Each structure stands twice: as C-alpha cells, then as structure tokens.
Amino acid sequence: MTKNNNSKNPLHGLWALTNRDLKKWYKNPVILLLGIIQPIIWMSLLGKAMNLGDMFKSFPLPSNIQLSPEAMSELSKQAMTQIFGTGDYFSYMAVGMMSFVVMFTAMFSGMSMVFDRRLGFLNKVLSTPVARGSILMAKIFSAVIRALVQATIVLGIAYALGLSVGADFTLLNLIGVYVALFLISMGLSSIFILIAIRSTRQETQMAVVNLLNLPLMFASNALFPASLMPDWLQAITKINPVTYATDATRQLLLYTIDMHQLAIDFLFLGAFAVISSTIGILLSWRYLSR
Amino acid sequence: MKCKLAGDALIVSGLTKVFNKNLVAVDHVDFTVKEGEIFGFLGPNGAGKTTTINMLITVLRPTNGSAVVCGHDIEKDASGVRNCIGVVPQEYTADEDLTGFENVILCADLYGIPRDESKKRAAELLELVELTKFKDKQVATYSGGMRRRLELACGLINRPHVFFLDEPTLGLDVQTRAATWNYIKLLKKEYGMTIFMTTHYLEEADMLCDRIAIIDYGKIITMGAPNDLKEGLGGDIMTLSIQDSKADISDIIKKVPRVKEVKKQEGTYRIKLVDGEETAPTIIDAVRAEGYKVTRLALMKPTLDEVYLEYTGRSIREEEESREDFRAQRITMRRARGERTWRGH
Numbered sequence: 006m007t008k009n010n011n012s013k014n015p016l017h018g019l020w021a022l023t024n025r026d027l028k029k030w031y032k033n034p035v036i037l038l039l040g041i042i043q044p045i046i047w048m049s050l051l052g053k054a055m056n057l058g059d060m061f062k063s064f065p066l067p068s069n070i071q072l073s074p075e076a077m078s079e080l081s082k083q084a085m086t087q088i089f090g091t092g093d094y095f096s097y098m099a100v101g102m103m104s105f106v107v108m109f110t111a112m113f114s115g116m117s118m119v120f121d122r123r124l125g126f127l128n129k130v131l132s133t134p135v136a137r138g139s140i141l142m143a144k145i146f147s148a149v150i151r152a153l154v155q156a157t158i159v160l161g162i163a164y165a166l167g168l169s170v171g172a173d174f175t176l177l178n179l180i181g182v183y184v185a186l187f188l189i190s191m192g193l194s195s196i197f198i199l200i201a202i203r204s205t206r207q208e209t210q211m212a213v214v215n216l217l218n219l220p221l222m223f224a225s226n227a228l229f230p231a232s233l234m235p236d237w238l239q240a241i242t243k244i245n246p247v248t249y250a251t252d253a254t255r256q257l258l259l260y261t262i263d264m265h266q267l268a269i270d271f272l273f274l275g276a277f278a279v280i281s282s283t284i285g286i287l288l289s290w291r292y293l294s295r
Numbered sequence: 296m297k298c299k300l301a302g303d304a305l306i307v308s309g310l311t312k313v314f315n316k317n318l319v320a321v322d323h324v325d326f327t328v329k330e331g332e333i334f335g336f337l338g339p340n341g342a343g344k345t346t347t348i349n350m351l352i353t354v355l356r357p358t359n360g361s362a363v364v365c366g367h368d369i370e371k372d373a374s375g376v377r378n379c380i381g382v383v384p385q386e387y388t389a390d391e392d393l394t395g396f397e398n399v400i401l402c403a404d405l406y407g408i409p410r411d412e413s414k415k416r417a418a419e420l421l422e423l424v425e426l427t428k429f430k431d432k433q434v435a436t437y438s439g440g441m442r443r444r445l446e447l448a449c450g451l452i453n454r455p456h457v458f459f460l461d462e463p464t465l466g467l468d469v470q471t472r473a474a475t476w477n478y479i480k481l482l483k484k485e486y487g488m489t490i491f492m493t494t495h496y497l498e499e500a501d502m503l504c505d506r507i508a509i510i511d512y513g514k515i516i517t518m519g520a521p522n523d524l525k526e527g528l529g530g531d532i533m534t535l536s537i538q539d540s541k542a543d544i545s546d547i548i549k550k551v552p553r554v555k556e557v558k559k560q561e562g563t564y565r566i567k568l569v570d571g572e573e574t575a576p577t578i579i580d581a582v583r584a585e586g587y588k589v590t591r592l593a594l595m596k597p598t599l600d601e602v603y604l605e606y607t608g609r610s611i612r613e614e615e616e617s618r619e620d621f622r623a624q625r626i627t628m629r630r631a632r633g634e635r636t637w638r639g640h
Contacts, residue, residue: 014407017404017405017406017407018404018405018406018407020404021401021404021405022405025390025393025401028393029390029393032392032393033392124387124388125384125385125387125388126386126388126390128352128354128382128384128386129384129388131352131353131354132353132354132377132380132382132459133402133406134377134378134405134406134407294354294355294356
C-alpha cells in the first residue's frame with residue numbers, strides 16, 4: 006500500500022472548502038438573485054421615494070417669510086449637505102445598501118455551517134487532516150467573496166439608478182471601498198459562523214438573524230445620519246461596525262475625505278475583523294468537535 | 296506520517312462516551328481489529344455504534360478510555376489517525392450541486408493530495424464503482440445506490456489503512472443493498488484495507504464481516520465470527536417425523552454423536568445438533584437401522600437474528616430516537632431514494 010507522500014501545506018483544503026461553498030452559490034443563480042433583490046427594492050423604493058432634497062421646494066411658504074426660489078433651493082441644498090453630506094438622499098442610502106447586502110450575506114453564512122453539520126459533511130471533513138481553523142476560515146472567505154460580489158452588483162445598479170459619486174473620486178477610493186467591505190464582512194461572518202458552530206438547527210440561526218438584522222441596520226448610519234438620533238441610539242451606532250463601514254464607503258464614494266475620520270473607520274474595522282476572526286479560529290479548535 | 300502495518304489495526308480499550316454528564320452512549324468498550332479484517336458492530340439504532348465510530352475517526356472526544364488506530368492514539372495523535380483512515384458516514388455527504396468527479400477531487404484536496412495524483416486516483420476509483428459514465432453529472436441526479444458508491448470512492452481517495460463504514464446501506468432497497476455489498480467486497484479485494492463497519496442489518500453483518508460485536512445500550516454483549524456466534528447457540532435445528540407415531544425414538548437419536556438435545560413435540564422430534572449437514576444423515580441412518588421409517592425432515596441453520604435474540608432478549612427493536620436523529624435519518628432516506636433535499640446557501 007502506498008502512503009501519500011504529499012508535502013503537507015498547513016492550509017491545504019482551505020481553498021477547496023471555500024471553492025465548494027462558492028460553487029454551490031454560483032451554480033444556483035437564484036440564490037444570488039434573491040440575495041441582491043432586497044437591497045435593490047430598498048434602493049429603488051425607499052431611496053427614490055424619500056426625495057428629501059425636494060422637500061423644501063414642494064410646499065408654499067407662510068406669508069410672513071419671503072424667499073426667492075433660488076434662496077429656497079440654496080437653503081435646501083445647504084440643509085441636505087449639512088445633514089447627509091451629499092445633495093441627494095438616494096446616493097446617501099444607496100451606499101448604505103452596500104453595507105446592508107454585506108451584512109445580510111454575513112448573517113446567513115452561519116446557515117451553511119448548520120447544514121454542513123446536519124447533513125454529515127462537517128463530520129466527514131473533521132475526519133480528514135484539514136486544520137480545524139481552515140474549516141472555519143473557508144466559511145468566512147466564501148462569505149466575504151459572496152458579499153463583495155453582491156456589493157459590486159448593488160454598486161453597479163445604484164450607479165445606473167443615478168448615484169452621483171464625489172468630485173474627487175479615484176480608483177484608489179474604490180479599492181478603499183473594497184477593503185472596508187472586506188473587513189466588515191470578515192468580522193461579521195466570523196461572528197455569525199461562530200454562533201452556528203455547534204448548532205444543528207437552522208431555526209435557531211434564522212431567529213438570531215431575524216433578531217439582529219433590524220437593530221444592526223437601524224442603529225447605524227446606513228439609512229439615516231446618526232447626528233439626528235437621540236443620544237442613547239447614537240451611543241449604539243458608535244459600537245456598531247456597520248456604522249464604520251458605511252461611513253468609510255460614503256467618504257470614499259461621495260464625500261470629500263476627512264482623513265482623520267477615515268483612519269478611525271479603518272482602524273475600528275480592522276480591529277473588528279482581526280479580533281472576531283481570531284476568536285473564531287481559536288474557538289473552532291475547541292468547539293468544532295464535540 | 297507512517298502508519299504501522301504489522302499487528303492490530305484498531306486497539307480499543309475502555310472507550311466511553313457520556314453526553315451531557317448522564318447519557319452513557321458508549322460504555323467501556325474493548326475490542327481489537329486485526330489488520331485486513333472486516334469487523335462489524337451490530338446493534339439497533341441508538342446502541343452507540345455511530346458514537347463509537349465518531350470517536351475512532353477523531354470527530355468526537357472520548358470521555359474515558361483510549362483507542363489506537365494504525366498505531367496512532369486518537370487523542371494524542373489525531374492528525375496521525377486522520378491521515379490513515381477513510382470514512383463513509385451514515386449520511387450522504389456528497390455535494391448535490393457538484394458533479395461526482397468534483398466531489399471526489401474535493402475529498403482528495405482535504406487530504407492535500409496533489410492534483411495530478413488525485414485526478415488519477417479519482418478516475419480509478421470511479422471506474423471501480425462503475426460511475427465513470429456519470430462522473431460529470433450533478434450528484435442531485437444520482438440514485439441512492441450511486442450516491443453510496445460515490446461515498447465509497449470518496450472515502451478511499453487517500454488509500455486508507457482502515458476504512459470506516461457507518462451503516463453503509465442504510466435506506467437502500469434490498470437489491471441495491473446486495474449490489475453495494477459487492478462493491479465493498481471488490482474494493483476490499485483491490486486495496487486490502489481493514490474495514491470497521493456498523494450496521495443494524497443482520498444479513499449485512501453475516502455477509503460481509505469476518506468478526507462482529509453485538510452492541511446494545513453502549514456495551515458489547517458478545518463478539519466473534521458470525522458462524523461461531525451461531526454455533527454458540529448450540530448448533531443447528533433439525534425436525535423429524537417417523538411413520539410410527541406411538542414409538543419414542545428419542546434415545547436412539549441421542550446416541551448419535553454431535554446431537555445435543557432431543558425433544559418430542561406432538562409426534563415431531565426437535566433436535567439440536569452441531570454441523571447439521573453432516574450429522575443429519577447419520578441420524579437418519581441410525582433411525583432406519585432400528586427399523587423406523589422417516590416421513591418428514593427439515594434442517595434449519597440458526598440466523599444472526601436468533602443470536603441477537605439470545606443475547607439481547609429481543610429482536611432488533613424499534614428505537615425511540617431524538618427528533619434530530621429522526622430528521623437527519625429522514626434526509627438520508629430521502630436522498631437514498633434520489634430525491635432532492637433542501638440546500639443551504
């Protein structure tokens with residue numbers, strides 16, 4: 006009998022497992038479609054309906070206030086820029102939708118872990134010499150890649166629907182956007198895969214996703230600026246990583262960059278990604294096997 | 296990573312698994328499997344078979360006791376164990392969205408086998424289990440028997456020394472089951488590995504295994520070659536009637552060598568004997584020599600079912616299963632029938 010004389014790379018199997026999840030995904034375009042349909046609906050309904058820029062033009066002024074139409078227009082533009090940082094609400098929320106789609110993909114990434122356990126695939130993988138950490142990393146990477154592809158599609162559609170990018174937008178900014186989204190999806194999917202690591206019920210996982218998706222979404226600046234929120238809600242947005250990802254992508258795509266704030270964003274996102282994936286790998290050694 | 300070839304493939308001593316501090320799934324199990332042997336764990340659902348396998352393949356940690364697989368301790372050298380075993384779990388683990396070939400290659404990648412080598416091995420294994428024609432079809436289109444064969448091929452991709460089969464024919468119909476046994480025998484002949492398998496089908500244990508252990512409530516009740524176990528029951532059973540129903544020839548029969556017990560029940564003699572095929576003619580000769588005419592005769596071989604009955608006090612029972620096991624098994628059954636099941640994202 007021959008023995009495998011393979012020169013063992015400690016990461017062997019990592020790409021094979023990642024690729025398996027990706028293949029399952031792109032071989033089922035329906036799943037891809039369903040994943041991006043929601044942000045598109047949000048963008049095209051909420052984003053277009055909340056035409057806040059025109060709010061000031063659309064009502065008659067009380068008789069004691071005299072303003073020329075130009076002044077009105079200037080006023081509304083000022084108000085919008087002050088609050089949203091950009092002239093139109095659609096662009097503001099469309100960028101938020103990129104965080105939204107990344108967040109959703111990450112949340113559901115735990116589901117495939119549950120299924121692998123239920124269907125016995127996980128046990129089979131655990132009986133092979135693949136490093137336990139690689140099993141978890143493969144799930145995280147496949148979630149990250151799916152998230153980035155979906156975010157790209159959302160960005161493309163947003164652009165087609167009238168997203169106006171900032172004046173000093175360059176290719177470097179776009180790379181920055183991807184780095185920000187990479188970090189947030191890595192951090193979030195680590196957490197959600199970790200929640201699923203011992204679960205055998207997809208119901209539990211669904212409940213967790215349902216419980217967390219609205220708070221994560223609304224207690225952030227993805228749809229509305231945090232500056233308008235009451236203090237207690239602002240406090241939550243400050244620890245919500247979605248806020249930092251959204252702020253970073255908005256700065257890079259729409260605003261004139263505030264270097265100081267951008268550095269804080271990336272620092273937070275980087276720490277979040279590193280800490281949660283490290284915890285994930287460490288715990289996977291302990292908890293993947295029962 | 297060298298696997299020791301000489302001696303015992305599996306040495307298990309005092310292996311115990313307790314779930315949630317009070318559910319004893321496997322209770323101080325001891326056994327040894329020799330190199331090249333097919334060893335079977337026979338027992339009802341929930342007897343602790345799968346738990347034992349999961350400990351031996353390093354997926355579960357034992358609560359107590361130890362086991363050595365191909366010379367590697369399952370706890371101290373788990374990766375050593377993983378390198379020299381192949382596993383076919385109870386469930387169908389092949390990915391339905393991938394093709395048969397892609398599935399085998401995926402398994403090869405998990406062992407870090409270089410691509411040119413894994414392609415060669417995959418082609419060879421798929422040929423052996425006669426799936427070459429379907430290798431580029433999605434597994435979702437496979438029948439239950441084909442899926443089982445694919446699992447066998449996947450499990451052998453790393454040329455394992457010990458091959459673990461957990462309920463290899465669960466949910467298959469009788470013909471497909473028999474065909475699957477043939478593939479297992481063929482693969483065993485081709486690669487000569489040691490096989491450890493679990494089953495709750497008596498015919499399966501009888502047909503495939505060199506030795507079996509009957510396990511119930513986490514304990515090994517008895518162990519031995521299927522034939523020895525059957526013989527252990529006291530041999531075969533013969534029934535015999537003679538024309539003269541008033542006469543009692545019990546004493547004549549008892550004098551025949553290798554007859555163990557004779558009972559007369561309503562004109563029929565129920566005889567327990569060893570080596571039925573050879574002993575029966577000598578009984579007839581003895582009876583005839585005394586001038587009696589034999590009118591009816593039947594010889595029965597004991598089945599493992601009777602062995603099972605003898606040792607556990609009941610037939611293989613219907614198990615109360617946890618909801619989870621039940622659902623998992625239902626998925627397996629459905630896949631065995633070739634239906635599509637819900638997929639994860």
